[in-house]
Amino acid sequence: xxxxxxxxxxxxxxxxxxxxxxxxxxxxxxxxxxxxxxxxxxxxxxxxxxxxxxxxxxxxxxxxxxxxxxxxxxxxxxxxxxxxxxxxxxxxxxxxxxxxxxxxxxxxxxxxxxxxxxxxxxxxxxxxxxxxxxxxxxxxxxxxxxxxxxxxxxxxxxxxxxxxxxxxxxxxxxxxxxxxxxxxxxxxxxxxxxxxxxxxxxxxxxxxxxxxxxxxxxxxxxxxxxxxxxxxxxxxxxxxxxxxxxxxxxxxxxxxxxxxxxxxxxxxxxxxxxxxxxxxxxxxxxxxxxxxxxxxxxxxxxxxxxxxxxxxxxxxxxxxxxxxxxxxxxxxxxxxxxxxxxxxxxxxxxxxxxxxxxxxxxxxxxxxxxxxxxxxxxxxxxxxxxxxxxxxxxxxxxxxxxxxxxxxxxxxxxxxxxxxxxxxxxxxxxxxxxxxxxxxxxxxxxxxxxxxxxxxxx
Numbered sequence: 001x002x003x004x005x006x007x008x009x010x011x012x013x014x015x016x017x018x019x020x021x022x023x024x025x026x027x028x029x030x031x032x033x034x035x036x037x038x039x040x041x042x043x044x045x046x047x048x049x050x051x052x053x054x055x056x057x058x059x060x061x062x063x064x065x066x067x068x069x070x071x072x073x074x075x076x077x078x079x080x081x082x083x084x085x086x087x088x089x090x091x092x093x094x095x096x097x098x099x100x101x102x103x104x105x106x107x108x109x110x111x112x113x114x115x116x117x118x119x120x121x122x123x124x125x126x127x128x129x130x131x132x133x134x135x136x137x138x139x140x141x142x143x144x145x146x147x148x149x150x151x152x153x154x155x156x157x158x159x160x161x162x163x164x165x166x167x168x169x170x171x172x173x174x175x176x177x178x179x180x181x182x183x184x185x186x187x188x189x190x191x192x193x194x195x196x197x198x199x200x201x202x203x204x205x206x207x208x209x210x211x212x213x214x215x216x217x218x219x220x221x222x223x224x225x226x227x228x229x230x231x232x233x234x235x236x237x238x239x240x241x242x243x244x245x246x247x248x249x250x251x252x253x254x255x256x257x258x259x260x261x262x263x264x265x266x267x268x269x270x271x272x273x274x275x276x277x278x279x280x281x282x283x284x285x286x287x288x289x290x291x292x293x294x295x296x297x298x299x300x301x302x303x304x305x306x307x308x309x310x311x312x313x314x315x316x317x318x319x320x321x322x323x324x325x326x327x328x329x330x331x332x333x334x335x336x337x338x339x340x341x342x343x344x345x346x347x348x349x350x351x352x353x354x355x356x357x358x359x360x361x362x363x364x365x366x367x368x369x370x371x372x373x374x375x376x377x378x379x380x381x382x383x384x385x386x387x388x389x390x391x392x393x394x395x396x397x398x399x400x401x402x403x404x405x406x407x408x409x410x411x412x413x414x415x416x417x418x419x420x421x422x423x424x425x426x427x428x429x430x431x432x433x434x435x436x437x438x439x440x441x442x443x444x445x446x447x448x449x450x451x452x453x454x455x456x457x458x
Contacts, residue, residue, distance in 0.1 A: 053096040054182065057124035057149075058086050060100040061142070062108040067134035071164035074132045074140065081142060084171035085128060085178070087215060088189045091431070092179065092414070093438025098124060111145060116152045124149050128178055132167075140164050144174035146181055156181045168217055169457070176456075186411040189214055192454045193416065194232040194241050195429060197221060198447040202425035207449075209243055209256070214409075214453070216443050222256060231275045234454030235282050241452070242266075242276045242285055242302075253287060255302065266304045278302075279322050279346075286310075286320035286329065297331055297348075310348035321365045321373075322346065323389070330354075330364040330373050330389070341375055343389060354391030363405050367412040372434075374406035374415050384417050384432060397436035405449070410456045416442070418449040 061078035071077060082100045089095040103122060106115075111129045119127050127147040134140055139161055146155045158177045160170040169190055176187030197210040209229040212219040223229050227247035234241055241256045252268035253276045266285065267273075272295070274288040284299050289307070295316040298307040311317040315335030322329055330343050336353060339360035344351040355361040359379025366373055372386045377396060384403045385396040402420040409416070409431075416431045419441075427449040429442040442448075 053094060054126055055096045055098070055124050056089060056126040056128065056178075057098045057103050057119055057122055058082050058089075058100070058128045059103050059106050061130040061132050062106055062111065063132045063134075064108045065134075069134055069138075069140060069164035071167050074134050077140065077164070077167050078130075078132045081130070081132065081167060081171040081174070084168055084215070085175045088172060088175035089178065091215070091438075091440060093433045093435070094179075094183065098122060111143065114147050114149075114152075116147075116149055119147075119149045126155075126178075126182065128174070130174065135161070138164070140167065140170075142167070142170035142174065144177055146178050168213065172214070185413060187456055188409040188411040188414065191410050191456050192234075192238075193429075193442075193451055194222075194234060194243075194454065195418075195444070195448045195451040196229060196232065197444065198427055198449055199225075209241070210444075210448070211241075211258075212444070219445060231450050233277055233452045235278050236280055236455060237282055238455050238457060240282075242278060244273060244276060244287075253285065253300075266302065267300055267307065274318050275320070277321055280324055280326040286322070288318040288320065290316075297329070310344070311351065313351075317342075319363050323366050324368055324370045328389075330366055332362045332364060339378075341373065341387075341391070354389070355387065355394075356391065357394055365406055365408060367408050368410060369412035372412070374408065376404040376406065376417075382420075384415060386415075386434065395436070397432045397434070398430075398439065403430070405451070407451050407453045409453050416451045416453050418451060420449075 060082045063074035063078055066073050066075045079100060086097040086099040089097045108131055111131050114127055114129060127149050129145045131143045132140055142160045145157045148155055160173050162170045172190035175189045180187050191214045192211055193214055194211050197208045198205045200206045206225040207228045208225045209222040209232055211222055227245050230244040232241050232243040239258055243254055245252050245254050250268050250270050251273040253266045254263050255266055256263040272290040276285050276287040283302055285302055286299050288295055288297050295318060296309050296311040297317050297320045298309050300307045313335045315333045317331055317333045320329045320331045327346055328343055329346055332339050333342050339362050340353055341355040341361045341364045342351055342353050359377050361375050361377055363376045364373050373389055374386050377383050377385050382402040382404050383396045384398045384406050387394045400419055401422045403417050406415045406417045414431050414433050418427050419430050420427050427447045429444060429448045429451050432439045
């Protein structure tokens with residue numbers, strides 16, 4: 001069977017998981033049959049794609065002539081780039097890569113003339129070959145070629161010219177090229193994650209804003225811990241991060257500029273304030289605020305000004321998240337007696353409940369595809385799940401003691417969340433795919449919570 005037929009089958013599997021938003025608009029207010037039973041589906045999705053890992057070989061990238069660069073010589077960079085591509089593809093849960101330690105080295109001349117019989121003998125369905133070349137201007141060129149081993153044909157090729165220090169971005173771009181060509185989906189490896197870095201005892205944590213690549217590399221702290229930082233979110237253009245800070249003692253919404261390292265205060269109040277979130281156009285910020293004992297959802301211009309109240313119920317309304325087209329907002333509320341998920345128009349009108357299962361539902365976040373809403377369900381344990389915007393097809397993806405605060409990968413295929421360890425209270429960042437079958441921990445220098453996955457880098 002050729003790689004083309006395997007790929008087609010995988011895409012068909014994904015389509016089974018996703019229902020277009022337009023097909024759901026007609027029955028938004030009606031709980032589904034499954035929802036009416038009060039029993040969300042337990043366990044994992046078992047479509048064909050769950051066990052359809054594509055075997056893909058990734059030998060070290062050769063160089064026409066070994067040359068030194070500020071990031072290491074080109075021979076060494078070829079090995080490290082191969083390692084990053086292997087790690088990226090494995091983390092998606094869709095590929096079974098054979099890295100440079102499992103296959104032979106290739107020559108520079110072989111990059112465009114693969115020895116397909118050898119790779120067929122390795123049971124590789126796909127093959128990534130490439131090269132690293134030092135340029136006269138001090139930069140490097142990274143070539144990335146994808147082959148179908150069974151057909152003995154080239155599927156795609158890309159070249160990336162980068163500063164030597166950016167060799168990891170070239171590796172992520174190569175992995176993104178392969179991922180998109182074989183799945184038909186948008187890429188997500190060349191992106192970054194913001195989160196809250198936690199240190200100190202459980203009852204007196206220091207919480208700092210931190211940022212890193214999507215695989216945990218290039219980690220750096222943004223704030224120094226002088227004030228507690230909470231709930232960061234990347235702007236749609238990746239230029240900024242909005243977050244909540246208690247600098248000077250009062251809760252304030254700040255916007256941090258990633259390029260300049262400067263930040264500005266958008267809103268401050270003595271009232272309890274929660275979870276600022278961007279609108280898709282980056283012009284508006286949602287947040288929740290408690291006034292006179294009542295917590296509602298507000299919106300405010302990203303430039304500051306007077307907040308506009310969007311909800312006005314006697315319950316606690318928090319956790320707003322825009323749909324990708326900006327027309328609707330999903331949020332949580334206990335107005336019915338327990339935390340449940342609601343959807344309303346962006347103006348605040350047409351508020352309606354969409355979750356009806358047992359337990360409590362919280363921290364909803366709309367997928368960038370628009371087809372699903374991720375949430376935290378509490379019924380004994382805290383678990384991460386997804387549902388459609390009409391409240392149907394509820395599926396729980398994790399099964400640990402305390403998982404919460406989901407955030408989506410840019411392509412809507414992977415969900416990141418944080419996990420709290422029973423007893424110690426230590427927190428860590430985890431990722432799970434939409435089938436629930438592929439789950440992995442993202443290593444951070446200290447404990448981590450409240451992750452936010454940003455868009456693909458420009």
